[in-house]
Amino acid sequence: MPSTKLSRRRILRASPIALIGIAGCLSQPRSSGPSTNSSGRSPTTGTTHTESNDDDEPSVRAIDVADFVLYPLAGTHPHVYSRAHTQYIIVRQTTPKSIDTVRNRLALTLDEEPLPLAERQPVPWKHDTVDLAFAVPKTETFERGRIVFKHSELRPLSESTISRLNNPPVFELSNISASPSEIQAGKKETATIQFDLANTGDGRGTFGASLKGNFVSGSNTVTATLDSGARREISASTEIVGKDEEATIRLDWGSDEWSTGISVVEAAELTESSPETPSS
Numbered sequence: 001m002p003s004t005k006l007s008r009r010r011i012l013r014a015s016p017i018a019l020i021g022i023a024g025c026l027s028q029p030r031s032s033g034p035s036t037n038s039s040g041r042s043p044t045t046g047t048t049h050t051e052s053n054d055d056d057e058p059s060v061r062a063i064d065v066a067d068f069v070l071y072p073l074a075g076t077h078p079h080v081y082s083r084a085h086t087q088y089i090i091v092r093q094t095t096p097k098s099i100d101t102v103r104n105r106l107a108l109t110l111d112e113e114p115l116p117l118a119e120r121q122p123v124p125w126k127h128d129t130v131d132l133a134f135a136v137p138k139t140e141t142f143e144r145g146r147i148v149f150k151h152s153e154l155r156p157l158s159e160s161t162i163s164r165l166n167n168p169p170v171f172e173l174s175n176i177s178a179s180p181s182e183i184q185a186g187k188k189e190t191a192t193i194q195f196d197l198a199n200t201g202d203g204r205g206t207f208g209a210s211l212k213g214n215f216v217s218g219s220n221t222v223t224a225t226l227d228s229g230a231r232r233e234i235s236a237s238t239e240i241v242g243k244d245e246e247a248t249i250r251l252d253w254g255s256d257e258w259s260t261g262i263s264v265v266e267a268a269e270l271t272e273s274s275p276e277t278p279s280s
Contacts, residue, residue, distance in 0.1 A: 058095035058102060060147060060155050061129055065089055065164045068208040068254050069133045070221065071120035077218035080210045081120035082254025085138045087168055088118055089161075091147060092129040099130050108134045110145040110157075110165075141166045169205025169228065172198045173258075178249050182263040183242040188215060191240045191249050191262060196233055199226035209253035213238035222251075 067087045073079035089108060108115045118133040142165055145157035176195040183189050197207055204227045212219035215238075222236040240247040246261030 056096070057149050057152070057154060058093040058097065058106065058130070060091060061094050062092040063089065063147075063155075063157065063161055064092065065161060066208075067168065067205060069118055069120050070123055070126065070208070072123045072125075073219075074217075078123050078126075078221055079219060080208045080221065080252060080254045081118070082208075083119075083135075084255040087136050087138050087165065089115070089134045089136055089165075090122060090131055091134070092127060092131050094128075095130055097130070099124065099132075102130050103132060105150050106132060106154075107148045108145065109148060110136065110142045136165060138168050164203055167202035169199045169203050169226070170201030171205075171207050171226075172200055173253075174198075176251070176258050178260050178262065180262065182265050183240060183247055185242040185264050185266050188239060188241045190237050191247070192235060192237045193249060193251060194233060194235045195251075196231065197224060197226065198231040199228055202228055204228060207234075207253070209251050211236050211238050212250045212252070213240040214243070214247045214249075215239035215241045219252075 065087065068080045068082040069088055069090070070078050071081045091106070091108065093102065093106070095102060103117065115134040115136060118135045121133055122131040124131075142162055145162060145165075147154045147157070174196045176193065178191060178193045180189065180191065183191075191213055193211065199205060199207075204225065206223055206225045209222045210219040211222050220236065220238055222234070224232060224234050226232060238249060240249065240262060242264040245264055247264060248259055248261050250257060250259040
């Protein structure tokens with residue numbers, strides 16, 4: 001039987017568990033629907049930025065409100081980052097300036113209070129823009145906000161963005177399971193996890209998690225967009241290989257994680273469990 005390892009951040013029980021999950025929703029523009037994407041995109045596909053006139057201001061292309069940041073783990077693999085009770089404003093800008101210059105000069109304020117940059121920043125090769133993520137507490141409400149570059153306002157936050165910040169989604173995960181229950185030693189297989197996902201918050205949002213098996217160094221990004229009050233069964237797959245005593249699968253959604261072990265058995269153990277054919 002596979003053994004389930006409990007999260008070091010929070011124990012997941014068999015009954016439905018309410019977690020302040022990670023969700024996101026594009027306020028400008030809206031996010032895409034549910035998807036499962038493979039990781040490992042090369043960072044060399046990003047745009048190279050060269051410095052321009054010091055007074056040139058960046059152009060804000062989009063403002064996204066999300067509950068997770070997709071950042072480059074080990075500089076290569078996209079991975080979900082999130083913290084409980086925290087959401088993120090991601091500002092996408094078109095600019096010839098380097099990302100370090102933009103980080104030092106661009107600020108975002110809510111009710112005239114500056115926000116800190118998130119600990120992890122978006123993958124630099126995801127878009128042809130310079131993207132910055134700012135951390136926003138879910139426990140507070142706001143009336144107004146603005147984006148500032150070198151003390152000059154670039155753009156005020158729209159009413160829809162402020163409304164999204166004040167009405168975040170909240171996700172509940174339950175009934176998490178994985179299959180198969182065992183794998184033959186030395187073999188490679190596709191393992192599948194399933195779980196029930198519900199959005200009990202006030203707003204539409206996107207759940208995001210990283211799913212990793214023991215076969216490759218990267219992980220798959222699992223996302224699902226749910227309206228407020230919606231519930232859905234989510235299924236996602238990853239590759240595992242039969243080595244050691246167990247092949248571990250891990251689902252990490254930033255603010256918590258779940259993992260389980262798939263038993264590794266020898267070929268002889270599989271044939272012994274099959275019924276013998278009677279001799280004539």
